[in-house]
Amino acid sequence: MRDEAPVAAVAVVDGPVVVAVDGSAGSDHALEWALTAARLRNAPLRVVHVRQYAMPLADGPYMPTIDHRPDADPVVDRVRAALEGRADLPPLTVEVVEGTAGRDIPRLGDEARLLVLGSRGRGGFTSLLLGSNGLACARDAACPVVVVRPDEELTSGAQPCVVLGLDALSPHDDTIGFAFAEAALRGAALRVVCAYPGPVLVYTATGDFVTSAEADAATAAHCTELAGEQLAPFQERYPKVRVEREVLPGDAAGLLVEASREAELVVVGRHQHRKPLGRLMGSVTNAVLLHAKGAVAVVPPEPR
Structure with missing residues (x-):
């Protein structure tokens, strides 16, 4: 039996929802997702464009003149034009x-309750499902990170659904709490997917491996x-959230x-492993970020 322990609070700061934009179609979808997230949380929205310009090595007649004024940025102009005249905008x-x-995009999460970005920006290869910035944010940001991928293959079920990936042997209360809170905000069911290695094989006296229904059960x-x-x-804390639990091999x-x-959002924990060349996310989180449809939230564990 698991020792009873107080439920850990989700790492939420009384700060804004932050969305990173870069003028790409992916960041447009991320902006819309972030607008909804800010409204649901009654939180302000901070829209940020991190721009990088190559500085000329020397002055010359053919060197472009760069206007560094914040109000002279085409990405910012595009965002303001898209939001102009819209009703029910959160403070932004x-x-x-x-x-x-x-x-610098991962650093935006230091004072945010949620960091949102598109799955792939302007600079990536069109065949990539997730750009390097998305991986860096999911791995390094201090707050939960949502990577939004527009996907026409998504199908809507009878009720909105949030999916939680639960590791029964190594759970993170912060991840579970985030998924329940998100389902409650959206009036969605929570579908909990808990996988275990299977089917279970046993070694017989004849030297064969066979499936053991008893061991699997x-x-x-x-x-x-x-x-x-x-x-x-968490079910006691969120009694209105309908939970569908699936334990599958x-x-x-x-x-x-x-x-x-069929999910509005998939929630996974950030299980990190330290390697000689830096930190790497767990294989399940990495695979879900690369291949899942729609939006994926990666929740860091609270420092203990």
């Missing part, structure tokens, strides 16, 4: 930050019990990607 600011996207029952214990405190990433086809 539109600004430019000078720097590099891979370094025992593993499923154990994971079901763990998942129930982990979800119970197989690959967690594959199950979550399949579930994402």
